[in-house]
Amino acid sequence: MIEKIYDEWNEVKKEINKNERNLGIKPREIFWVNMGQNIGFEQNGKGENFARPVIIVRKLTHELFLGIPTTTTIRENNDYFHSFTYLDSDKKALLVSALILQVKVFSIKRIMNKIGMMHKDDFTIIIEKSKKLFGPT
Secondary structure, three states: OHHHHHHHHHHHHHHHHOOOOOOOOOOOEEEEEEOOOOOOOOOOOEOOOOEEEEEEEEEOOOOEEEEEEEEOOOOOOEOOEEEEEEEEOOOOEEEEEEEHHHOEEEEHHHEEEEEEEOOHHHHHHHHHHHHHHHOOO
């Protein structure tokens, strides 16, 4: 069964790789991103596009950005998770958790469409929690 999922993701990935775009993105924006089918406990995308909402942390180059995936499974707020509400593209309030421990560099090619923007205060909290990931334990 899992091999079939990887085969399906591989076909989607081939199409994503063909994307040629110069996309303007900004910190705090939330986009649907083709996350893929990953290994072990790495966060996967869902649906036929293997996608998940991702918070833009920083554009690194014209081709790469640093992002944090989100989930609608609400996690207890701690150093690895932060729950927050944002308005989606339909102006509907969504409660999600940022999966800070899953911070990752993504290709711009993986971005599908913008779905929202997180509040500055929540973004500040996420950045502070992210810094703790790189400090000594």
